[in-house]
Each structure stands twice: as structure tokens, then as C-alpha cells.
Amino acid sequence: MTSLPADTTHRAETGAxxxxxxxxxxxGYGRLMRSPFYRATLGLLAxxxxxxxxxxxxxxxxxxxxxxxxxxxQLVRISLLQTYPxxxxxxxSYTFANYWAFLSEPLYSLPLMxxxxxxxxxxxxxxIVVYPVAYYVAKIVRPQNRTRALxxxxxxxxxxxxxxxxxxxxxxxxxxxLNVLLREIGLIDRPIPMLYNYFSLSFGVIxxxxxxMLLPLYSAxxxxxxxxxxxxxxxxxxxxxxxxxxxxxxxxxxxxxxxSLVFLTTIGVFATPILLGGPSTxxxxxxxxxFFHGASDKxxxxxxxxxVMLAASLGLAALFMRLVGGKRSARFL
Amino acid sequence: MxxxxxxxxxxxxxxxxxxxxxxxxDIAPGEFVTLLGPSGCGKSxxxxxxxxxxxxxxxxxxxxGRDVTRLPPNKRDVNxxxxxxxxxxHMTIAKNIAFGLELKGIESAAIHRRVGELLDLVQLGxxxxxxxHELSGGQxxxxxxxxxxxxxxxxLLLDEPLSALxxxxxxxxxxxxxxxxxxxxxxxxxxxxxxEEALTMSDRIVVMNxxxxxxxxxxxxLYGRPASRFVASFIGDTNLLDCSVxxxxxxxxxxxxxxxxxxxxxxxxxxxxxxxxxxAVRPEAIRLFPAEPDTANRVRGRVSRxxxxxxxxxxxxxxxxxxxxxxxxxxxxxxxxxxxEVWLGWRAENAVVLRD
Amino acid sequence: xxxxxxxxxxxxxxxAAYWVFVLYLLGPLLLMTAMSFKAAEFIAxxxxxxxxDWYAKVVHDGQFLSAVGYSILIAAATTxxxxxxxTWIALVVSAESLWLRSLVFALACLPAVVPGMIQAISVRxxxxxxxxxxxxxxxxxxxxxxxxxxxxxxxxxxxxTMPGSLVDAARDLGADPVVAFLRVTLPxxxxxxxxxxxxxxxxxIDDFVRTFFLGGYRTTLPMLIFARLQGGxxxxxxxxxxxxxxxxxxxxxxxxxxxxxxxxx
Numbered sequence: 039m040t041s042l043p044a045d046t047t048h049r050a051e052t053g054a055x056x057x058x059x060x061x062x063x064x065x066g067y068g069r070l071m072r073s074p075f076y077r078a079t080l081g082l083l084a085x086x087x088x089x090x091x092x093x094x095x096x097x098x099x100x101x102x103x104x105x106x107x108x109x110x111x112q113l114v115r116i117s118l119l120q121t122y123p124x125x126x127x128x129x130x131s132y133t134f135a136n137y138w139a140f141l142s143e144p145l146y147s148l149p150l151m152x153x154x155x156x157x158x159x160x161x162x163x164x165x166i167v168v169y170p171v172a173y174y175v176a177k178i179v180r181p182q183n184r185t186r187a188l189x190x191x192x193x194x195x196x197x198x199x200x201x202x203x204x205x206x207x208x209x210x211x212x213x214x215x216l217n218v219l220l221r222e223i224g225l226i227d228r229p230i231p232m233l234y235n236y237f238s239l240s241f242g243v244i245x246x247x248x249x250x251m252l253l254p255l256y257s258a259x260x261x262x263x264x265x266x267x268x269x270x271x272x273x274x275x276x277x278x279x280x281x282x283x284x285x286x287x288x289x290x291x292x293x294x295x296x297x298s299l300v301f302l303t304t305i306g307v308f309a310t311p312i313l314l315g316g317p318s319t320x321x322x323x324x325x326x327x328x329f330f331h332g333a334s335d336k337x338x339x340x341x342x343x344x345x346v347m348l349a350a351s352l353g354l355a356a357l358f359m360r361l362v363g364g365k366r367s368a369r370f371l
Numbered sequence: 372m373x374x375x376x377x378x379x380x381x382x383x384x385x386x387x388x389x390x391x392x393x394x395x396x397d398i399a400p401g402e403f404v405t406l407l408g409p410s411g412c413g414k415s416x417x418x419x420x421x422x423x424x425x426x427x428x429x430x431x432x433x434x435x436g437r438d439v440t441r442l443p444p445n446k447r448d449v450n451x452x453x454x455x456x457x458x459x460x461h462m463t464i465a466k467n468i469a470f471g472l473e474l475k476g477i478e479s480a481a482i483h484r485r486v487g488e489l490l491d492l493v494q495l496g497x498x499x500x501x502x503x504h505e506l507s508g509g510q511x512x513x514x515x516x517x518x519x520x521x522x523x524x525x526x527l528l529l530d531e532p533l534s535a536l537x538x539x540x541x542x543x544x545x546x547x548x549x550x551x552x553x554x555x556x557x558x559x560x561x562x563x564x565x566x567e568e569a570l571t572m573s574d575r576i577v578v579m580n581x582x583x584x585x586x587x588x589x590x591x592x593l594y595g596r597p598a599s600r601f602v603a604s605f606i607g608d609t610n611l612l613d614c615s616v617x618x619x620x621x622x623x624x625x626x627x628x629x630x631x632x633x634x635x636x637x638x639x640x641x642x643x644x645x646x647x648x649x650x651a652v653r654p655e656a657i658r659l660f661p662a663e664p665d666t667a668n669r670v671r672g673r674v675s676r677x678x679x680x681x682x683x684x685x686x687x688x689x690x691x692x693x694x695x696x697x698x699x700x701x702x703x704x705x706x707x708x709x710x711x712e713v714w715l716g717w718r719a720e721n722a723v724v725l726r727d
Numbered sequence: 728x729x730x731x732x733x734x735x736x737x738x739x740x741x742x743a744a745y746w747v748f749v750l751y752l753l754g755p756l757l758l759m760t761a762m763s764f765k766a767a768e769f770i771a772x773x774x775x776x777x778x779x780d781w782y783a784k785v786v787h788d789g790q791f792l793s794a795v796g797y798s799i800l801i802a803a804a805t806t807x808x809x810x811x812x813x814t815w816i817a818l819v820v821s822a823e824s825l826w827l828r829s830l831v832f833a834l835a836c837l838p839a840v841v842p843g844m845i846q847a848i849s850v851r852x853x854x855x856x857x858x859x860x861x862x863x864x865x866x867x868x869x870x871x872x873x874x875x876x877x878x879x880x881x882x883x884x885x886x887x888t889m890p891g892s893l894v895d896a897a898r899d900l901g902a903d904p905v906v907a908f909l910r911v912t913l914p915x916x917x918x919x920x921x922x923x924x925x926x927x928x929x930x931x932i933d934d935f936v937r938t939f940f941l942g943g944y945r946t947t948l949p950m951l952i953f954a955r956l957q958g959g960x961x962x963x964x965x966x967x968x969x970x971x972x973x974x975x976x977x978x979x980x981x982x983x984x985x986x987x988x989x990x991x992x
Binding site: 459 | 890892893895896897898899900901902903906910911914915917
Binding site: 067068070071080081083084085090094095097098099101102105106107108109110112113116167168170171173174175178185187189190191192193194195196197198199200201202204205206207208209211213214215218219245248277298302303305306307308309313323326327330337340341344347348351352355 | 737738740741742744745748749751752753754755756758759762770771772773812815816818819831834835837838840841842843844845846847848849850851852853856868871872875901902903904905906909910929932933934935936939940949952953956960964965968971972975976978979980983987
């Protein structure tokens with residue numbers, strides 16, 4: 039049994055050495071709560087549960103309704119307008135004509151197809167390229183080096199779209215590093231035109247989005263316990279079987295979220311195609327943007343195209359998630 | 372003496388499930404009361420209602436004569452020691468303890484003195500500047516205790532505070548808690564599902580089951596005179612015998628256990644002759660004899676199993692045609708037979724008739 | 728960084744894949760940086776003679792300095808708004824057992840999954856219907872909208888590790904809900920919020936597409952670089968981009984460390 043300190047000498051002792059580490063206490067909070075000003079302002083909210091909840095929940099809900107939902111709703115509304123801007127006094131009339139205009143004109147619908155197919159290919163290639171890298175960092179690099187191995191890959195992440203795209207030009211230009219290098223070692227006489235075509239565009243876009251694939255894959259792979267792989271090997275599974283039966287299924291969440299992120303980013307990428315694409319690689323965002331450069335009377339058609347693109351991209355991503363399974367958002371709730 | 376806490380017909384329901392059902396309870400100043408019961412019995416809800424974290428659907432809670440039923444936690448003069456201690460991880464030990472004092476607007480110098488005194492009370496004087504994660508489980512437990520004591524509450528509430536500690540430390544902390552309670556003279560309301568904890572520390576135990584008070588009394592009363600089958604089996608081990616009542620005059624009851632005449636204490640019941648009654652006898656109240664003894668109750672049996680448990684042994688005795696009776700014996704006592712045919716005997720006051 | 732243990736075949740291949748990937752990620756940026764030291768005016772390899780003149784030119788370039796200032800102004804405002812709103816939403820999502828909690832969470836995440844281009848033009852249309860002109864306010868709104876889901880998720884991740892008993896304990900010891908938030912919840916969130924704030928600032932500084940559609944006559948850094956690129960290449964752009972890259976990379980890595988610490992502690 040522990041006896042209690044009944045003596046006062048012990049207390050005096052701690053009292054004597056305490057000032058050295060005497061912390062600064064904050065009785066101000068207590069006084070604040072009692073001050074008339076606080077009681078008339080925040081104190082009222084603290085007192086009244088109903089008012090507090092109304093403010094606490096109301097403000098974010100208001101923001102979400104206005105900022106998150108509002109623009110999308112307006113986008114859809116404008117896309118259904120017959121004419122825009124609406125002249126004063128006349129009531130707006132709604133129509134699906136803008137959608138028909140888009141669907142019946144290959145000049146518009148072709149870039150959409152192109153964008154979807156392009157985003158799909160980029161996603162697939164990125165997955166194949168990044169998966170081994172993510173696996174290496176998550177499973178083979180020793181834990182104490184893992185963060186450094188990851189941070190090295192994160193450096194370009196913080197340079198924006200424009201700078202990263204620009205740096206790709208340095209590599210791929212006719213007198214860029216790659217062509218000069220190939221010529222130096224005598225493989226080619228004349229520079230290979232690598233810029234302003236699908237090659238440079240894919241190269242640049244993958245360069246832009248690959249980290250959105252890496253991070254989800256890494257965190258999914260890192261969570262797979264090593265002893266599962268050991269157990270599988272012990273039971274006679276070779277490397278390929280282990281990959282197919284254990285690693286791939288267990289990293290499914292990472293694959294799903296990585297692919298969705300990459301797909302959604304790729305389909306909306308804007309500066310890179312302008313800088314790296316050529317005349318034959320027109321993607322949908324450029325097509326849409328053209329409707330918003332000039333006067334606003336062309337907005338309804340542009341809006342209709344944006345709605346189609348939004349529906350197509352979110353729809354395809356959702357379909358993919360449904361097909362492959364995995365509920366990432368659930369873990370936050 | 373006026374009770375420090377009074378629950379008056381307090382009921383709390385979540386949807387259709389009733390967590391606490393018309394609870395009446397008084398706690399006297401300086402009393403150590405334990406709410407004991409299995410998980411889901413309503414003991415934690417009771418504590419949280421007193422703390423202000425749950426509002427009763429009906430009934431009143433009085434704190435020192437004042438109705439606090441609908442006051443928020445910060446307006447009540449009670450403090451809780453949480454199960455996971457809930458020490459603020461970003462504050463030093465001293466700042467943790469000072470938290471409640473700061474909110475009372477007490478001067479820094481006075482806070483400093485009080486924090487020093489409290490740290491000395493639990494012998495943690497040197498730890499004032501440490502962070503919670505630098506302390507051991509037992510030390511954190513003590514800090515949580517004095518943090519809750521710091522604002523000088525009317526009553527201290529402890530929500531299973533020892534459950535995260537290992538067995539040895541738990542025993543030590545039980546002693547320490549009891550000592551601090553006696554030293555400070557505070558009322559403690561302690562919630563636990565551990566009967567040993569309850570028996571060791573409490574002045575009074577309130578056994579709860581399904582939102583209701585099953586029985587309350589001193590540890591000795593509850594152990595020696597369980598009122599119901601639930602209490603008898605929740606606190607300690609017991610033999611339950613199904614009997615029929617022969618007569619019930621005065622403090623003794625005459626019973627019949629499948630042909631064996633038994634005399635027992637009445638307990639809290641008033642059994643009518645001819646009805647069924649359940650009898651509880653603790654294993655340690657049963658003695659074993661090589662030949663028929665002259666105890667008030669005796670029955671013949673055969674030892675069917677013997678489990679050695681160090682300072683005692685548990686024998687299962689098969690009483691022919693009637694069932695098993697378990698008895699606790701001293702393995703070193705050579706006069707006690709431990710195998711073959713034996714006689715079991717127990718005194719009338721050690722057998723209690725239970726309420727169902 | 729490569730594993731020092733003996734490598735078997737697949738491991739060696741994976742290790743090689745990692746280093747090729749590192750080269751792929753860092754190579755172009757290193758080339759871009761190298762080119763900023765080139766003495767000659769036109770962009771081409773080999774670099775030949777080197778100079779620091781381009782950097783001297785950049786730091787005396789009024790347009791560049793004004794773009795830096797404007798970018799920082801927008802980033803600061805974005806960070807302020809997005810941190811407050813994102814944290815607030817995270818608190819609501821984690822605290823209230825509303826039936827519509829999952830709906831709130833999904834809608835709060837919406838700006839993170841809407842492709843950037845679509846978001847930009849939807850906001851452009853939105854502010855036009857409200858008769859708000861394009862310019863600083865519109866850019867800040869667009870950037871804040873983009874950053875809010877990220878702050879929310881970072882705050883939510885941190886909040887999930889916070890025992891509910893902490894706020895209970897604060898309330899029990901006499902804090903009203905406001906003081907309990909200020910003294911317990913907010914300090915607990917602090918490391919995640921620092922990381923989140925830097926993340927917001929970088930998202931804003933890097934953003935091109937929203938600024939492109941919502942901006943007025945003043946240019947931000949990416950806009951300036953983009954405009955210069957379309958006007959013709961020069962090592963001066965390289966110097967400019969290198970300065971931006973260095974700053975954002977250092978700050979970004981610092982933020983990454985912060986959030987990592989917040990997650991593990």
C-alpha cells in the first residue's frame with residue numbers, strides 16, 4: 039500500500055524548487071467567461087444550445103449550399119436557357135436545344151470522346167507505371183527510409199501545372215535534352231519531333247497526375263501486413279500468385295481511388311494541352327473554353343457541354359468505383 | 372444529514388430502450404458509493420447524468436439541495452475522473468491540473484499553490500512540467516484524479532478509472548483512492564463492473580441491473596445477504612438450491628430441498644409455506660466432514676472434482692439425485708476429507724433465501 | 728535509400744523502376760533549372776556558358792514582382808477562408824450524428840472531384856448571375872472553394888484520433904462550449920491545420936485554370952509564366968520558374984513533414 043505524504047517538509051521542498059519551472063497559468067479564460075462583453079456575445083451562444091447548434095451547423099451548410107452546390111446548379115440552369123444573357127423584363131425560356139447542338143455537331147462531340155478515351159488511357163498507363171514504384175516504396179524500402187523515399191517523389195508535386203508542363207518542354211523540344219542526347223550518341227541525325235503531339239501531351243499529363251496515383255497506392259500497399267505475404271509464400275505461392283491473389287486484391291482501395299483521382303484530373307486538365315498539344319490533339323476543355331472567351335451569348339452551349347463533361351467524368355468514375363468496389367469515403371464517417 | 376446528491380425517480384431512455392428506470396438514490400457527504408453492475412446496466416448513464424452529459428427524460432437530480440437536472444456540465448459542482456483519463460495531451464501536468472482552477476478565474480499564484488499541494492498529495496511533485504505521454508498509466512491515473520479534485524467539487528465521479536491498469540497496479544490504486552477519499556472527506560461516486568473493486572473500497576454498494584437498483588448496502592451486507600439471484604451470482608460465487616417452503620416463522624425459514632430439511636435466514640423475502648424459493652449458500656460457508664456433523668444443515672455427497680487454487684481448493688460434491696454443491700476448503704487442513712464419500716454442513720445464517 | 732540487403736531479381740527490378748521514376752519526376756525540373764543558367768538567349772542544349780544574369784533580370788522585373796505580391800495576397804486570403812470553413816465543416820461532420828451527415832460530407836468533397844476546368848467555368852457563370860465582376864474576389868472565392876475539401880479531410884483525419892472524452896473533460900472542469908473549443912479542440916487540431924494551411928497556400932499559388940477564368944487584369948505567377956511562354960521562350964522564364972519551384976518545394980516538403988507528424992503523434 040502506498041502511504042500518503044502526511045508531512046509538510048515534502049511540500050515545502052517542492053514549493054521551493056517549483057518557481058524554476060513555474061508555468062504561466064491562464065486565469066484569463068475564467069475571467070473572460072465572466073466578463074460582460076463575452077456574456078453579451080459568444081457567451082450567449084455558449085448558453086443557448088439551440089442557437090449554438092443553429093450557428094454551428096448553419097454556417098457550414100450555408101457555405102456548402104452557396105459555394106459547393108450553387109455554381110453547379112447555375113451551370114445546369116444556364117445550359118438549359120434558350121438565350122443568354124436574359125434581357126430585362128423577359129422571362130427565361132428553357133430548352134434542351136443546347137444539348138442537341140452539342141450532340142449533333144462532331145466538332146464538339148469528337149473532342150469529348152477524345153478526352154474520355156485519352157483520360158482512360160492515361161489512367162491505365164499511370165497505374166501500370168506507378169504501381170511497381172509504390173510497391174517498392176511501401177514494401178521493399180526499409181521503414182526508416184520510407185518517408186525519405188516518398189518525399190523525394192513529392193518534390194515535383196508542389197510545382198504547379200504550368201511550371202511542370204514547361205519543364206517537360208525542356209526535355210522534349212527539338213533542341214531539348216532528349217534529342218540532343220540521342221544525337222550525341224549517334225542514334226539519330228535529325229531531331230525526332232516529340233512536342234505538340236499525343237506523345238508530348240501524354241508525357242506531360244502523366245507527369246502531372248502520377249502522384250495522385252502514387253499516394254493512394256502507397257497508403258493501401260503500406261497497410262498490407264508483411265506476414266500475409268510470408269504466409270502465402272510459406273504456403274507455396276510464387277511471386278506472381280502472391281501479386282494476383284494477395285497484393286492486388288488488398289490494394290484495391292488504393293487502385294480505385296488512385297484511378298478515380300487520375301481520371302478526374304486528366305479529363306479536366308487545361309494548361310497542359312495548350313502548351314504541349316498540337317492541332318490534332320484538341321481535347322474537350324479547350325473546346326469548352328472557346329465558348330467562354332468572348333461574349334456571354336455563347337455560354338448556354340458551353341454550359342451544356344460542361345454539364346455533359348461533368349456527368350460523363352463523375353459518372354464514369356462512380357461506375358468504376360461501383361464495378362471495382364471499395365468505399366473510401368466511408369472511413370471518415 | 373442532508374444528502375449531497377439526490378436522484379428522484381430519474382429515468383433516461385434512448386428511443387425505446389430504457390437505460391435508467393425511475394432511479395432513487397441518496398449519497399451522503401463523505402460517502403464512498405459504488406455503482407456496480409454489468410455493462411449496459413445503466414451505471415455509466417447514471418454517472419453521466421449527474422455529470423451533466425445526459426439529460427434525464429424525467430425525474431430530478433439535486434446537488435446539495437439545488438436542482439441541477441438541466442444544467443450543463445460546466446455549471447455543476449461535480450467533476451469526473453474519466454475511464455481513459457482524458458488528460459489534455461498538449462498541456463503539461465501542471466496545466467492540466469490548473470485547467471479547472473483557471474476557469475474559475477483564480478489568481479495565478481493561488482493556482483500555483485493549489486497545483487503544488489495536489490501533486491504532493493499523490494507524490495508527483497517532480498512531474499509538474501512533464502507532458503501526459505511521458506507518464507506511466509498509474510501516474511496518469513493519479514493526475515486525472517487530482518485534476519478532478521482541483522476545483523473542489525461537491526462530489527467526485529469516477530467512471531471505471533482503474534480498468535486500464537494491470538491487476539497489481541489496480542490493487543494498489545484501490546488502496547490509494549480510498550485513502551485519498553478519506554483524507555479529503557469528499558463524496559465519491561465510483562462506477563465499476565468489477566465486484567472486487569466495489570467490495571474493497573466502498574462504504575456502500577449499489578448493484579444495478581437493467582436500469583434498476585437491484586440491491587444496495589455495505590459490502591458485508593451484499594456479500595453475506597444477497598437479496599436476489601442476480602446479486603448473489605454477480606458478487607462472488609454461490610450455490611443456488613431450489614427449495615420449497617415448509618414454514619416461515621420468525622427470522623428462520625424451514626425449507627425442503629428435494630427431501631432434505633434445510634433451515635435458512637429469511638433474507639429480504641417473506642416466503643409463504645408451500646411456495647418455491649431459491650436458496651444461496653457461499654462455497655466458503657460449506658464445511659466438509661468425514662462423518663455426519665451436527666450443523667443445522669447437512670447432506671451426504673461424493674467428491675466429483677477437485678481444483679487446486681493455491682491457498683484454497685474448490686471441491687465439487689455430487690449430491691445423489693439432487694445436483695452439485697461447490698465448497699471451498701483449506702488444502703492444508705488434514706481433517707477435511709477431499710475425496711470419496713463426504714458430509715457437507717452449513718449454518719442456518721449462512722444460507723439466504725433469495726428474491727427472484 | 729535503396730535497400731542495402733542483398734537484392735534478388737524482382738527486388739532489383741523494382742529498385743530500378745523506382746530510380747527511373749525518380750529520374751522521370753526530377754529530370755525535367757533539373758533541366759529547367761539548368762537552362763536558367765544558360766548565357767545565350769535561346770533555349771537549346773547544350774548549355775555552354777553559364778550566367779546568373781537571368782536571375783538578376785527576374786528580381787528586377789516589375790511584372791514578376793507584382794505577380795509575386797498578387798499571388799501571395801490571394802494565397803493568404805484563400806488560406807484564411809479555406810482553413811476556417813474547412814475546419815468548421817470537419818467539426819460538423821465529426822460531431823453531429825445527423826442523418827444527413829454523409830450527404831454533407833459528400834457535398835463538402837464535391838469541389839475536390841469536379842474537374843478543375845468545369846469548376847472554373849461554373850464559378851464564372853455563378854458570379855456572373857450574381858453580377859459579381861471577375862477579379863481578385865472571384866479568384867479568392869474559386870481558390871477557397873477548391874481548397875476547402877482538402878482542409879476538411881486533413882482536419883477530419885486528425886479529429887478522428889481525438890478521444891471524445893477530452894472535450895467532455897474540459898466541459899466538466901468548467902469550460903463552456905466556446906472555451907472548450909478554443910482550449911482543447913483547436914490546440915489538438917493545430918498540427919493538422921498548419922499542414923492544411925500550407926497546402927491551401929500552395930494550391931492557390933499553383934492554380935492556373937481557376938485564375939485563368941476568374942481573373943481580372945492583374946496576373947498571378949502561373950498566369951505570368953504562361954503568358955511569357957506563349958510569347959516566346961527565354962532563359963528568363965526558366966529562372967522565374969526555378970525560383971517559384973524552389974520556394975514551393977521547400978514549403979511543400981515542410982508541410983508534408985508537419986502533417987506526417989500530426990498523423991503519427
